[in-house]
Amino acid sequence: MAARAFTAGPIAFDNTTTTAILQYNGNYTPSSSPSFPALPYYNDTSSAYNFIFSLRSLVSENHPVYVPIHLKKRLESTIAIKTFPCYPNGTCQGPNGTRLAASMNNISFVIPQRFDILEAYYYHINGVYKKNFPSFPPFVFNFTEDYPPLYLNTPKRGTEVKVLKYNSTVQMVLQGTNLVAGLDHPMHLHGFSFYVVGWGLGNFDKHNDTKNFNLVDPPFRNTAIVPRKGWIAVRFKASNPGVWFMHCHLDRHLTWGMDMAFIVKNGKSPQTSLLPPPPDMPPC
Template structure:
């Protein structure tokens, strides 16, 4: 991969951006389950760069995960770095992207993990496959079925996707197979991927592909619908398209219906290994707080927090502290529960606690963990995207309002919950996940 500057044009305006191999999005990485992957990244721009392989489990290869100053030093201008990891127990579609500053906005692409040779898909073999990084045009043939590998590479936006006149059958999310689920609307959070089958079963023509944002609170967003086209072979490019209506921007019910329809495949070949017992039960309240900021206009700034703690970069690099065994940089005092009382649904707390170190919650190898993530602030963005590096997890429960530990666990799905590496916690709602701590050296 060559990190270079390239000119790109959007809406009649051109500017220079950082890219991979001069393309936005960058190249699609193709591999098979079980392959050892070697990717050398050469940095030819003034900016530091790292690459995160979003969703790859990185079993004992955490140094190839990509977060700058956490698992690796950034690749400086004129330097290169070799990423080396094995794709273990995963097949489907994932995302790669820059993991430093805001370079993720232009440095990103898809990862396609094919099954091992000779191993079929657990669904009818499609006639073709298309990678969609939400910016596209598709050409199809009547009567054929296509596997669409859909990637949300947006930095912050949750998105709806619809194709006029066509249904989509979801068969995989975040490189984990699902029970076939048919819908007319796909919903993806930042970094999420979805594989869906599309059959070209409509009258030959040109059909609108619409991507629109989801936002169900008062935070302003760029409410723009991006449009592409599904074009049947033989149809003229300038034929008038069939249009589709996008969901309302605050269509919470649509997002809830999509989430509730997702289930792990849970077949003999692909069982859902949902932890039935829990060694550690954690409650993380996720919200927005206010910190002093002498250089800001109002003297304060909003910051994200978990359990009323917001991370502040330490003055000593994390890798430096680990290598030289420096004390006081890593601390084990991260609270397993939010402070009490905690205002789940009101205004953000003032004078938010911060830390100049890295607070961690340490787990034993192969212990099982349940985390309930509680959304807290009504003025926060529509939801809180959560990505767990190095692990997949099962989404065993979800609801609105405050989590009730005496009642809500009885509704958990411990049979076939969807398996993901990224998900969203609803505003003033909660999501419960379970996973096994089987990847030494990784932290949440």
């Protein structure tokens, strides 16, 4: 087997090829040494995305697929690399001496200092978070153009969540942008796996792109890549009560603020409600 890493941005890793030998045991006749395969180039976007999004779920009697069809909540969120002004008397490495940041729907996530969101939610502690995470991008523009307006580069800071009713069916479109630095982003959701029902390059078109959604055998993931200058659409059922983090799985982007959280409310029974914290739970 041979593999090469992929990146849609500048090279930030060893871009050489890795190889491995897979050894089978059993009665078989070894073949002659295979020829080395022709691998796509490290930034061959077409080959990478066509392979990633060709994956399908295994559908059988033992592996049923439950793609949400009748949706209760539709969300769209931009994901973006942005900037803040540099610290006073500081030295920052962003464009024009700025400090690099990141956001979802123009909100750069702020991690609470005294209480975590789950603790604040369970004990009804005010002032830790707000329930105002937008269901739609607050600024609409050509998200994937090469030179977007500079005034969009600075996000707001906030600890914002989206509240979902128990068992609600959710569709979320994650739209990549080309602000400051257009990159692909592996977006990860805690507490759930989701179906990746659609993807595309450019700006998401709710009237036309939804016609090509795969609602039969889409891949079932908890992390999915949002293409550079593109989008993905995921669906899941909010059947796990609690507070669940969604973020870019590139640690640098996570710490810069490319995050948000879902609060899934309790169901109508103890079995569908959030458990209390254990008495021996250590503090953070």
